[in-house]
Amino acid sequence: MSGHSRRGSPLYLERLGLTNYRNYETLNEDFSAQLNILSGPNAQGKTNLLEAIYYLATGKTYRPARDLQLIRWNHQAFSIQGKIRNKQGYVTLEVLYKIGEQNSKEIKVNGLKIYKTSELLGNLTAVLFAPEDLNIIKGSPLERRKILDNDISQVSPGYFLKLQQYNRVLNQRNYLLKKIRERGKGFDELEIWNEQFLELSESIILKRINVLEKLSPLTRLMQRKLTNGQENLEIRYLFSRQKELKLNHDLKKVLLEELEKYRGEEIKKGISLWGPHRDDLLISLNGNDLKVYGSQGQHRTAVLALKLSELEFFKAESGEFPVLLLDDVLSELDQERRGFLLNIIKEKKIQCFITTTEDIALENDRITIQKFLIRQGTLIKCRGGK
Numbered sequence: 001m002s003g004h005s006r007r008g009s010p011l012y013l014e015r016l017g018l019t020n021y022r023n024y025e026t027l028n029e030d031f032s033a034q035l036n037i038l039s040g041p042n043a044q045g046k047t048n049l050l051e052a053i054y055y056l057a058t059g060k061t062y063r064p065a066r067d068l069q070l071i072r073w074n075h076q077a078f079s080i081q082g083k084i085r086n087k088q089g090y091v092t093l094e095v096l097y098k099i100g101e102q103n104s105k106e107i108k109v110n111g112l113k114i115y116k117t118s119e120l121l122g123n124l125t126a127v128l129f130a131p132e133d134l135n136i137i138k139g140s141p142l143e144r145r146k147i148l149d150n151d152i153s154q155v156s157p158g159y160f161l162k163l164q165q166y167n168r169v170l171n172q173r174n175y176l177l178k179k180i181r182e183r184g185k186g187f188d189e190l191e192i193w194n195e196q197f198l199e200l201s202e203s204i205i206l207k208r209i210n211v212l213e214k215l216s217p218l219t220r221l222m223q224r225k226l227t228n229g230q231e232n233l234e235i236r237y238l239f240s241r242q243k244e245l246k247l248n249h250d251l252k253k254v255l256l257e258e259l260e261k262y263r264g265e266e267i268k269k270g271i272s273l274w275g276p277h278r279d280d281l282l283i284s285l286n287g288n289d290l291k292v293y294g295s296q297g298q299h300r301t302a303v304l305a306l307k308l309s310e311l312e313f314f315k316a317e318s319g320e321f322p323v324l325l326l327d328d329v330l331s332e333l334d335q336e337r338r339g340f341l342l343n344i345i346k347e348k349k350i351q352c353f354i355t356t357t358e359d360i361a362l363e364n365d366r367i368t369i370q371k372f373l374i375r376q377g378t379l380i381k382c383r384g385g386k
C-alpha cells in the first residue's frame with residue numbers, strides 16, 4: 001500500500017468518481033472528512049450515491065439489483081473510483097463493470113487488478129442505515145443474518161470466502177438431495193458433501209456467535225443510553241430458528257445431531273433443512289421478542305442502537321471507524337436521538353454521508369459540514385460548506 005502511516009486518523013473517502021453509474025453520467029467530487037449532507041427532491045440520485053460508496057466498500061450493491069442494472073441506461077459499462085485515506089495511507093479503489101459476450105467486472109486496488117472480492121474488503125468499511133433497515137426487526141431471518149454477514153465480511157475477508165464456499169456446497173448438497181429423492185442414487189456422494197457442509201457450517205456459526213457476543217453488549221449499552229436506562233435490548237443467536245446457541249456450547253455435537261435429525265426428511269423433500277442459511281437472531285427488549293411486542297418507535301430506536309454498535313464493532317475489529325451512510329433516516333428520528341447520533345459522529349470523528357429531501361438544520365458547531373445539492377445525477381457543492 002502506498003502513502004504514509006496515519007495511525008489514529010479517521011478513515012474517510014476523500015474523493016469519489018462515477019461514470020455511467022445509475023443516473024450519474026460522470027461525477028468527480030471531493031468530500032468532507034466529517035459530515036456531508038446530500039439534499040434534493042425525490043429520485044435525483046441521493047441513494048444511488050450512497051449505493052456507489054457501499055459498493056466500493058463491499059464489492060456489491062446492497063439493493064436488490066444486478067450489476068447490469070447499475071449501468072446508466074443505454075450505456076455499456078459503469079465505473080466507480082474512490083480515493084480513501086485509511087490507516088495504510090492513501091488507497092485507490094476502482095470497480096469497472098462492462099457488458100460484453102461475457103459480462104465482466106474488474107476491481108483494482110491501488111491500480112492493481114485483484115481476482116477475489118475478498119481482497120477489496122477492509123480498505124473502505126461502511127455502515128449503512130436506511131429506512132428499510134426496520135426490516136431487521138420485522139422482516140425475515142435473512143434480514144437479520146445479513147447484518148452479521150455483511151459486517152463480519154468487511155472486517156474478516158476470510159469469513160466472506162467461507163460464506164461463498166458454503167453457498168456452493170449448499171447448492172451442490174441440494175442438487176444431490178433432489179437427485180436421491182428422484183432416482184434413489186447418490187448416498188455415498190452425499191456423505192462427502194456432508195463433511196464439507198458440517199465443517200463450513202461450524203466455522204460460520206462459530207464466527208457469528210463470536211461476533212454477536214461482542215455486538216450484543218454494545219447494542220444493549222446504546223439502547224440504554226438512548227432510553228435513559230429504561231430498555232434492555234438483547235440479541236441472541238438462534239440455530240435452526242429455535243435453539244439458542246452460545247460460545248460455550250458443543251457446536252460440533254449440535255450440528256451432528258441436526259444432521260441425523262433431518263436426514264430422512266431432507267431426502268424426502270430434496271432440500272437442506274438446516275444450516276447457517278436457516279438460522280436467525282432473537283432480538284428482545286426487556287425480555288420480550290421485539291418483533292412481536294415492540295412499538296414502531298422501539299423498533300426504530302433498537303435499529304439505531306444496533307447501527308451505533310456496529311460502528312464500535314468495526315473500530316474494535318479493524319482499528320478504524322467505518323464511513324457512516326445515513327439514507328433519509330435523520331428526519332425519522334426525534335430531536336433527542338438525532339442529537340445523540342450527531343454527537344457520536346462528531347466525537348468519534350466518523351465520516352458521514354446524510355441524504356435528505358428536507359433542508360435539515362443541524363445545530364452543531366465544531367463539526368465541518370459540507371452541503372451538496374443533488375439534481376438529476378449532478379452534485380452541486382454549496383459554497384462555504386453550510
Ligand SMILES: Nc1ncnc2c1ncn2[C@@H]1O[C@H](COP(=O)(O)OP(=O)(O)OP(=O)(O)O)[C@@H](O)[C@H]1O
Pocket residue numbers: 021022023024040041042043044045046047048049069070071072073328355357
Ligand atoms: N441504471 C440506471 N440508469 C439511469 N437511471 C437510473 C438507473 N437506475 C436508477 N435510475 C434513476 O435513478 C433515480 C433514483 O435515484 P435514487 O434512488 O438515488 O433517488 P433518491 O434521490 O435517493 O430519491 P428518494 O428521495 O426518492 O429516495 C430514478 O430517477 C431512477 O430512474
